[in-house]
Amino acid sequence: MAHRKLRLGAFIMATGHHIAAWRHPGSQVDSGVNIDHYISVAQLAERGKFDQVFVADSPGVWEQGSKESFGRQGRISHFEPVTLWSALAVVTKHIGFVATASTTYEDPYLLARKFASLDHISKGRAAWNVVTTGNDSVYGNFGLDKHPDPEVRYEKAHEFLDVVKGLWDSFEDDAFLRDPDSGVYFDPDKLHALNHHGKYHKVAGPLNLERSPQGHPVIVQAGSSEPGRELAAATAEAIFTAWTSLEEAQAFYRDVKGRLAKYGRRPEQLLILPGISPVIGRTQEEAEAKWAELQKLIHPSVGLATIERFWPGEDLSQWDLDAPPPYYPTPEAGRNSRHHVVIELARREKFTVRQLYEYLAGARGHWVVVGTPQKIADEMQQWFENGAADGFNVMPPVLPESLEDFVDLVIPELQRRGLFRTEYEGTTLRENLGLDKPQNRYAVKAAKAA
C-alpha cells in the first residue's frame, strides 16, 4: 500500500465550525453571504492541494433554540450550495466541489440538472452529498406537518438516486457529432428517455443536458444509521462520518466496507472520510490557549441550545452548568444516529452540562484535535494506517484562520511523510480521488447485446 494517499476535503462552514467562531477575530463575520470570502477560502484549499471543498445544507434555517440563543448564532444566513460552488468553479482549477442536497425535499429532474450543470461548468469537479434531511425547521417549508419517517426517507432516497443517475445517462457519451457539414448535431438513437415509474417518483426524461465530464458527479453520503450505511454501500463513492475514537472509527470502517461486496463493489470504490477539527498551534500550549479562547466565546444560552434537542421538552436554563445532566434520555424512535452517539458519550465521559456543550460546540461532536502540526499529522496517520479512514473531512474551527494554519503547517507535514500529494494527479475530482468514471447504462446494455 505504498502509494495509498490521504484524501482530504475541507468542510467549509461559513465563519467556521466552532459555534462561537463568528465572534473570533480570525473569522469573516458575514461569511455566509460573502462571496469574496468563499473565493479566497476555495483558492486557499486549492493551494493546499485539497481534493475538495464541502458545504452542508438544509432547506430551512439551521438552528432555532431559545430566543435568547437564536440571535447569537452566526449560521442562519447562507448561500445555496450549488449556486455557491458554480461561482467558485470558474475561479479555481483543480479543487472539487461537494454540494449537499436533499432527496426528501428536492425534485429529481431539477436536481439532476443542476448537478450535471455544475459538473460541466467545473469541467468535472462536482459531487453531491446525498442527505435525507432531519432538522425540524424544514418540512414546513414544503407543506408538510412533519418529516416522513426515516425508513421512508431512505427508501425514497434509493429511488431518487436511481432516477437521477438514469437522467444523467440520458445521452450516451458519443451522442454528439456536431458536424456542420452534414448538419447532424447529435444521434437521436443515443438519447434515452428514462420513463421511470416508481413508488415515489414518476419521471419521463430525458435530461436536457449531455453526460458530464465525470460521467456523473461523485456521490457522497453522510448518514451513519443502519439505512444510511446501506444507502452508502449501494450507491456512494465517499462517506462523511463523525467519530471521536479510533475504535469506533475502525468498527464503522469495517462495517461499511464489508457491505460493499453484496452490491458487487470493491472496498476502494467507497472512500470513508471521518471529520477532524484541528486546533493548531506551533506548540501544544499555543494550541490549547487558542481552544480555550474559542470556548470562552460561547454564550451559555448558545451552549444550551446545542444540547436541548437531546432532552426534548425540558427547560435546560434551570440546570446547573457545572454538574452532569440530571438524567440521560432514551432517544425517541425515529431519531437519527447522532442522537444516540451524543447521549452515550455524555454518559460515558460523565461530562458536566458545560463540558458537554463545549464539547459539541467545538465541531458539533466531530473529532477535535488540539495540538501541534506533528501531533495532528500523527493522529491522522494513525487512523489512516489502521483501518479507520481513507482520508478526512477537515473542519476548520475558525474560517479562514484555521484553514490557513492547516494549509501552511499540517499539509507540509503530511507531504513530508509521503501521506499526501504535492501535485494534483488529474483534472477531474474522480481522477484526483482515484475513482472510476461510471459507464453509461445504455452503452453497457448495447455492449452486452452485441
Next chain:
Amino acid sequence: MAHRKLRLGAFIMATGHHIAAWRHPGSQVDSGVNIDHYISVAQLAERGKFDQVFVADSPGVWEQGSKESFGRQGRISHFEPVTLWSALAVVTKHIGFVATASTTYEDPYLLARKFASLDHISKGRAAWNVVTTGNDSVYGNFGLDKHPDPEVRYEKAHEFLDVVKGLWDSFEDDAFLRDPDSGVYFDPDKLHALNHHGKYHKVAGPLNLERSPQGHPVIVQAGSSEPGRELAAATAEAIFTAWTSLEEAQAFYRDVKGRLAKYGRRPEQLLILPGISPVIGRTQEEAEAKWAELQKLIHPSVGLATIERFWPGEDLSQWDLDAPPPYYPTPEAGRNSRHHVVIELARREKFTVRQLYEYLAGARGHWVVVGTPQKIADEMQQWFENGAADGFNVMPPVLPESLEDFVDLVIPELQRRGLFRTEYEGTTLRENLGLDKPQNRYAVKAAKAA
C-alpha cells in the same frame, strides 16, 4: 424625456437565435455546455454596456419534431440558468443576469433560495424571468400527463410569486448586527416566518438567507396572453415580448402600461422590451448576404419542425415547400398567445411553407432587422420614441459573431445618438435599469404601525 435611455438586454441562446446558427462558422458549436463561451459572451455584452444578459429555459428538452429533424438541431444540451449565471457573476462586474424559471414546475422555497443566492453572489445583479412553461416535453418530467390549464398555471404563478417575495422579505434589511462584543448576530424580532397557506402552496418559512442587495431580484415576465399581461402588470418590472410591426408593439405597450394603475403602480415601474434580432452588415448588401447564407443552412426537415406544432396531427413532409400552407388551423383552446400570432402572420403575409419556416427559423417569430448599423439604430429609435418599447432584448442570430457586430457597430451608433449609456450608472441591475429597490413588507408594516 431628454434623459430617457434605452435598456438593452442580450438574449443569449447557445449558438445563436437562428435555428441553423450552429452550422455557421461564426458560432461556437458546443456552446450550450461550454462555460468559456458564456464567459466571453457575458464579458462582451458588458463591454457593450448592456443592462443584462438573459437565457430562456424549460425543464425538458426544447425541440422534438420528426426524428430526421431532431438530431439536426443544436439546442438540446445546455446549462441550467441559475448555475450558469452564478458562474458568470464572479467574472463580470456590471452586467445583470436574467434567469428563466417556471412557477408551474419549480418549488417556491428552493426557487426563492437560489435566486436570492444569485443576487448575493452577483452583488445585486439578478433577475428572474417568471414563466408558466408551455412546451410538451416538460410535464412528464414531473410526473404529470399534461400541463395544468393556462388559467390554472397563471393563477398558481400569482400565488407562487407572492410566496417567493414573502420569503425574500424574511429578514428585515437591518436584521443583522453581527457584533462580536455583545455576541448578538441578528435580531430575532426582525426575522419573519411567512406561514403561507394558499390554494396551491403551503410554505412556512423563513428563508435561510438574508435580504439580498437589490431587496429582491428584478422580476421579469414573458407571456403575452391576457393572463400573462395581467401577471406582468401586477408583479413584473420588465416584460419581454415579440412583435414584428411598430403598430402591434405600440398596441401592446399601451395595453400593458394601462394596466398598471389599478395595481397602484406607475408606468415607469414596468419596462417593456420587445425582441430584435439584428443581422448587421457594413452595407445593406452585406447584411442581406449574411442573412441569405444563414437561411441556406436550414435543413428542410428542421424548417418544418418549427411549424408543425401549429398544424397538430398533420404530416408536413408531404407539403409543397414553395406553396402556401393548404389551410390555416384555429389554435386549440389553451394554446399560448404565440400560436395565434404566428398563424395570423402566415395568413396575412401569404407566406409559402418555406418562407414561413425561414421567417420563424430566424428568431422564432421575433423581429428580424437586416441592415446597416444606422438602419438598425433607426428602427430601434423609432420604436423607442414612439411608444412601442423602453428598450430591447437583442437576439443575436449567431453567437458570438453577431453580438460582436452589435457591440462594435450598433452600440456606438446608439451612443452617438444619445440613446444609450456610455458608462454604467450604478452597481446593481436595478440601479442601471432605473428601478426602485422594493421595501421589505414587514418594515413597511412596522412603519405604518408606528
